[in-house]
Amino acid sequence: MNGFDDSVLSLLVVLPFATALALILWPGDSDQLRSMKWFSAVVALVSTALVAWILLRFDYTDGSQYQFISETAWLDQLGIGFDLGVDGIAVAMLALTAIAFPAAILVGWNVDARSKDYLILLNLLVGGVYGTFVSLDLFFLFFFYEIAVLPMYLLIGFWGSSTSFPRFTRSKEYSAMKLVLFLVGGSVLIWVSIIAMFVEADLNSFSLLDLQRAGFDESFQNWVFPLLMIGFGLLGGLWPLHTWSPDGHVSAPTSVSMLHAGVLMKLGAFGIIRVGIQTIPEGAEAWAPLLLGMGAVNVIYGSIAAMSQTDLKYVIGYSSVSHMGYVFLGLATMHTLGVTGAVLQMFSHGIMTALMFTLAGAVYGSSHTRDIGALSGLAKVMPVGAFFFAVAGFASLGLPGFSGFVAELLVFLGLFQTYPWVGALAVIGAGITAVYMLRLLAKVYFGETDPRWESLPDLKLNEKLVAGMLALTLLIVGLAPFYLIDIIREGVRHVPTVTG
Numbered sequence: 001m002n003g004f005d006d007s008v009l010s011l012l013v014v015l016p017f018a019t020a021l022a023l024i025l026w027p028g029d030s031d032q033l034r035s036m037k038w039f040s041a042v043v044a045l046v047s048t049a050l051v052a053w054i055l056l057r058f059d060y061t062d063g064s065q066y067q068f069i070s071e072t073a074w075l076d077q078l079g080i081g082f083d084l085g086v087d088g089i090a091v092a093m094l095a096l097t098a099i100a101f102p103a104a105i106l107v108g109w110n111v112d113a114r115s116k117d118y119l120i121l122l123n124l125l126v127g128g129v130y131g132t133f134v135s136l137d138l139f140f141l142f143f144f145y146e147i148a149v150l151p152m153y154l155l156i157g158f159w160g161s162s163t164s165f166p167r168f169t170r171s172k173e174y175s176a177m178k179l180v181l182f183l184v185g186g187s188v189l190i191w192v193s194i195i196a197m198f199v200e201a202d203l204n205s206f207s208l209l210d211l212q213r214a215g216f217d218e219s220f221q222n223w224v225f226p227l228l229m230i231g232f233g234l235l236g237g238l239w240p241l242h243t244w245s246p247d248g249h250v251s252a253p254t255s256v257s258m259l260h261a262g263v264l265m266k267l268g269a270f271g272i273i274r275v276g277i278q279t280i281p282e283g284a285e286a287w288a289p290l291l292l293g294m295g296a297v298n299v300i301y302g303s304i305a306a307m308s309q310t311d312l313k314y315v316i317g318y319s320s321v322s323h324m325g326y327v328f329l330g331l332a333t334m335h336t337l338g339v340t341g342a343v344l345q346m347f348s349h350g351i352m353t354a355l356m357f358t359l360a361g362a363v364y365g366s367s368h369t370r371d372i373g374a375l376s377g378l379a380k381v382m383p384v385g386a387f388f389f390a391v392a393g394f395a396s397l398g399l400p401g402f403s404g405f406v407a408e409l410l411v412f413l414g415l416f417q418t419y420p421w422v423g424a425l426a427v428i429g430a431g432i433t434a435v436y437m438l439r440l441l442a443k444v445y446f447g448e449t450d451p452r453w454e455s456l457p458d459l460k461l462n463e464k465l466v467a468g469m470l471a472l473t474l475l476i477v478g479l480a481p482f483y484l485i486d487i488i489r490e491g492v493r494h495v496p497t498v499t500g
Contacts, residue, residue: 004053005057005068006068006069006070007070008050008053008054008068009054009068009070009084009085009086009134010070010072010082010084011050012047012050012051012054012094012130012134013084013127013130013131013134013144014127015043015046015047015050015127016043016047016123016124016126016127016130017123017124017127019039019040019043019123020120020123020124020127022039023036023039023040023116023119023120023123024120026039026116033112033115033116036115036116036119037105037109037115037119040105040119040122040123041102041105041106043123044101044102044105044126045102047098047101047126047130048098048099048101048102050098051094051095051097051098052098054068054086054091054094055091055094055095055487058086058088058091058487060088060486060487060489060490065087065494066085066086066087066136066209067085067086067087068084068085068086069083069084069085069136070082070083070084070085071083071084078139078204078206079203079204079205079206079207079210080137080139080140080206081137081206081207082137082140083135083136083137083140083207083208083209084134084135084136085134085136086133086134087490087491087494088486088487088488088489088490088491088492089270089273089274089343089488089491089492090133090134090270090274090491091487091491092343092344092346092347092484092487092488092491093133093266093270093343093346093347094130094133094134095347095484096262096263096266096346096347096350096351097126097129097130097133097263099351099354099469099470099473100258100259100262100263100350100351100354101126101259101263103258103354103358103466103469103470104122104255104256104258104259104354105119105122105255106462106465106466107254107255107258107358107361107462107463107466108122108253108254108255108256109462110460110462111159111253111255113158113159114158114159117154117158118155118159121151121154121155122151122155122255122256122259124147124151125147125148125151125152125155125259125264126148126259126263127144127147127148128144128145128146128147128148128149128151129144129148129259129263129264129267130144131143131144131147131148132144132145132148132267132270132271133267133270135208136207136208136209137206137207137208138194138197138198138206138207138208138211138275139194139206140206141208141271141274141275142187142190142191142194145187145190145267145271146187148264148267149180149183149187149235149264149267150180152176152179152180152183152248152252152256152260152264153176153177153179153180154176155252155253155256156172156175156176156179156248156251156252156253156256157172157173157176157177159252159253159256160172160175160176160251160252160253160256161251161253171251172251174247174251175244175247175248175250175251175252176248176251178243178244178247178248179244179245179247179248181244182234182241182243182244183234183235183244185234186230186231186232186233186234186235186241187231188231189227189228189230189231190227190228190231190232190271190275192227193224193227193228193231193275194206194275196220196224197211197214197216197224197279197280198211200214200216200217200220201214201216208274208275208278208279211279212278212279216280216282216283218282218283220280220283221280221281221282221283221284221286222282222283222286222287223283224280224283225276225280225283225284225286225287226283226287226290228271228272228275228276228280229272229276229287229290229291231271232267232268232269232270232271232272232275232276233268233272233291233294233328234268235264235265235267235268235271236265236266236267236268236269236272236324236327236328237265237268237298237320237321237324238268238294238295238298238324238328239294239295239297239298239301239302239321239325240294240297242298242302242321245265245317245320245321246305246314246317246318246320246321247317248260248317249261249313249314249316249317249320249357250311250313250314250317253361254357254358254360254361254364254365257313257357257360257361258353258354258357258358259354261316261317261320261349261350261353261354261357262349262350262351262353262354262357263350265320265324266346266350269324269327269328269331269342269346270346272291272331273331273339273343273495277331277334277495277496278494278495278496281495281496284334285334288332288333288334289332291328291331291332292328292329292332292333292419292422294328295325295326295327295328295329295331295332296325296329296422296425296426297325298321298322298324298325298328299322299325299326299329299425299426299429300322300325300425300428300429300432301321301322302318302319302320302321302322302323302324302325302429303318303319303322303429303432303433303436304432305318305321305322306318306319306321306322306433306436307432307435307436307439309372310371310372310373311370311371311372312360312363312364312370312371312372312375312440312444313357313360313364313370315372315436315440316353316356316357316360319353319356319396319433319436319437320349320353322429322433323345323349323352323353323396323433324349325426325429326341326342326345326407326408326411326426326429327342327345327346327349328342329342329411329415329422329426330342330343330345330410330411330414330415332419333411333414333415333417333418333419334418334499335414335417335418335499336414336489336492336493336499337410337411337413337414337417338410338411338413338414338415338417338418339414339492339495340410340414340485340488340489340492341407341408341409341410341411341412341413341414342411343488343491343492344403344406344407344410344477344481344484344485344488345404345407345408345411347403347407347477347484348395348402348403348404348406348407348474348477349404349407351395351403351470351473351474351477352392352395352396352403352404352470352474354470355388355391355392355395355466355467355470355471355474356389356392356393356396358388358463358466358467358470359385359388359389359392359459359463359467361463362382362385362459362460362463363375363378363382363385363444366382366456366457367452367453367456372440372443372444374450374452375443375444375450375453376443376444376447376448376449376450376453377445377446377447377448377449377450377453378444378445378449378453378456379445379446380449380454381449381453381454381455381456381457381458382445382456382457382458382459383458384458384459384464384467385445385458385459385463385467386445386446388459388467388468388471389441389444389445390441390445391471391474391475392470392471392474393437393438393440393441395474395478396433396437397430397433397434397437397438398430398433398434400478401475401478401479402474402475402478403473403474403475403477403478403481404474404478405478406477406478406481406485408426408430410485411426412426412427
């Protein structure tokens with residue numbers, strides 16, 4: 001490791017916040033909006049370059065748990081420090097964020113209503129995401145976690161859209177408030193757990209490294225882990241506390257939906273791994289059957305709910321709930337294959353849903369409807385959009401050659417070696433996913449073209465660039481997953497209680 005390696009994580013975290021500050025100070029005249037958008041796009045690409053550096057320099061043969069460690073004292077009296085570091089699990093999540101962030105900036109290029117404020121909030125959100133993934137201090141992990149979540153209220157409440165149903169309207173303000181109330185409730189449970197660990201360890205330290213070595217009493221672990229599982233699981237869409245998620249997806253503007261489903265939901269699963277399983281492993285082992293059962297319901301219920309929706313974004317929203325179920329199932333196996341598959345599923349699902357929301361946003365932007373019953377034969381007028389939606393759909397149903405297949409296969413292998421009957425349920429869930437995804441493709445893109453849509457334009461240039469980048473990622477990881485799997489497995493093998 002060289003000197004740049006020692007500071008690359010600090011640069012990665014500080015850069016989005018510095019960008020937000022620069023935008024705050026930037027003159028807000030309308031003739032400056034294009035400059036601000038280009039500035040944000042360049043900064044997003046710089047952050048992607050920093051993550052690429054980390055990926056290239058990460059040594060999965062090193063044997064140490066964390067790499068690129070940076071430690072800066074902050075509040076010594078309470079043992080709080082700005083300590084950063086990554087393992088293979090965090091590196092995979094950084095790669096996901098580094099792809100989704102510039103994609104979201106490009107898709108949101110046409111947002112003109114208070115676009116300066118929009119870009120500021122996006123950068124704050126992403127800065128919080130990066131900070132959460134690399135923090136090795138529980139205080140700062142929670143701090144960045146909250147920064148990542150809170151901008152969603154304004155992003156949905158101001159720039160979002162309301163949805164009308166036959167008997168009622170679900171307003172964007174309702175969805176934004178519901179999201180915040182659920183996630184703040186989860187944050188309370190997380191914070192209570194963090195304070196309890198700090199007091200119980202009696203080390204005067206919030207360092208994850210210190211707390212992971214503390215050896216908490218089994219009874220303490222047994223009551224703290226469910227708080228963490230529910231608190232972080234809320235953000236991951238864990239059933240039955242998932243209902244905020246589809247509403248949030250649907251009401252959010254396209255680029256925010258991409259970050260919401262693509263990245264933010266992964267913070268919840270990441271928190272279960274980093275703060276839950278790695279810090280209080282015996283509690284995780286004791287409560288794994290409950291997490292397994294809830295994850296199984298996620299898979300089956302989410303698939304059936306997605307199949308019954310008439311709104312295109314609601315289908316994708318409930319599909320996300322179902323796919324996150326595979327993540328929870330993989331974590332609950334406590335098996336190397338299952339946990340590795342869970343992390344790879346987090347990456348794959350993030351890219352896949354970002355692509356789906358990009359295309360759903362393009363359809364809505366052209367047709368001004370998301371009603372599946374009204375959309376038909378769009379492949380004739382939107383052939384590029386149809387192609388990319390087919391790629392996303394095939395990745396979603398786990399077709400070989402796409403990243404979703406590799407991730408789900410590893411989860412299934414882990415399940416059949418630990419809980420075979422749950423593995424059978426998961427396979428059934430995958431079958432239901434194939435049914436609703438193929439039916440959605442057939443209804444919206446194929447068949448006879450409705451005369452109303454004969455003049456619809458295809459994807460815009462920015463949407464084509466984003467869709468191409470995301471689709472290529474799904475293919476590359478699907479055809480050559482070995483490098484990413486090796487990196488993830490390096491992190492998984494340091495997780496206590498994980499066997500196999």
